[in-house]
Amino acid sequence: MSQSQLDQIKSNALKAFTSAQNSQELYNFKVQFLGKSGALTEAMKLMATLPKEEKPAFGKLVNEVKVELEAAYEKAESALKNKEIDAKMLEEKLDLSFAVSSQEQGKEHPIHKVTNEIFSIMARLGYSLRTGPLIEKDYYNFEALNIPPNHPARDMQDTFFVDDTHVLRTHTSPIQIHSLESEKLPLRIIGTGPVFRVDSDISHLPNFHQIEGMCVDSQVSMSDLKGTISFFVKEFFGPGLKTRFRPSFFPFTEPSAEVDCSCPICKSKGCSLCKQTGWIEIGGCGLINPKVFEHAKVEYPKWQGFAFGFGVERMAIIKYGVDDIRHFPANDVRFLKQF
Secondary structure, eight states: OOHHHHHHHHHHHHHHHHHOOSHHHHHHHHHHHHSTTSHHHHHHHGGGGSOGGGHHHHHHHHHHHHHHHHHHHHHHHHHHHHHHHHHHHHHTOOOTTSOOOOOOOOOOOHHHHHHHHHHHHHHTTTOEEEOOOSEEEHHHHTGGGTOOTTOGGGSTTTOOBSSSSEEEOSSSTHHHHHHHHHSOSSEEEEEEEEEEOSOOBTTBOSEEEEEEEEEEESSOOHHHHHHHHHHHHHHHHOTTOOEEEEEEEETTEEEEEEEEEEOTTTTTSOOTTTTTSSEEEEEEEEEEOHHHHHHTTOOTTTSEEEEEEEEHHHHHHHHHTOSOGGGGGGOOHHHHTTO
């Protein structure tokens, strides 16, 4: 192969590289001239047929052409890429004058909304937030709260057992014990989070949320508890609502009471939510049982306290008039956007 033939290959390759309309076409030209079976590669194979004294000069000439073509290819490739980017940007340019449909934004879930509102109210009374493990030791979930081994609450029909010594916590009350064991008294805390019970119907879920309040000080009475809850109810549901306390029993409080508030939906006139009574049960409360203090190694009666608990879903049902607790975990946008 003569030098004129190499010059012809170079000339044809340079024209092809500069005439390519896109990256794929340019690459095809590269394969045609510089590929394993390309024109320049075939020329290099001819070195084997040349006399020994002509091989160095021919090899140098072929290599110079190869270097020049590779540089030309890279230059053409860079130019085409820039050209394609410019074309794509022009094609995807936004028309700022074009009217677009409004995008629906998400809203705070009613359970989070109610939880945060409760925190805000109780924080004004000096309460601070606590959380605890979802998988709880049997001791903290039951025994330390004065719930003995033969208590019905330990039945498998009520409790999710993880193993012989651990359960999915059935209430947020274990947070009280953890705080009493590890924190300095006096103490005012709000505990919250998911709890789990084997229960599911129109008014119950196997996974729901609770708010747990506890106050421990040197002098605490039932009147302090009633005043705290009455203040909370008026702040949460409205200033015109009343509260009443009915005697009840809880293993971890003594004396204990169920708390009712006048129905915020019908204003005590009677409706389907309050079952025509004008009153709605919102939770339980009581003075902390001395046995609970004993388990937590807190000196009683030097230290006394009260505790109360509300179901967050129940509070949301009452506040917003929701007819089925199962709406909350369903994530139906039609339901959630009301809030």
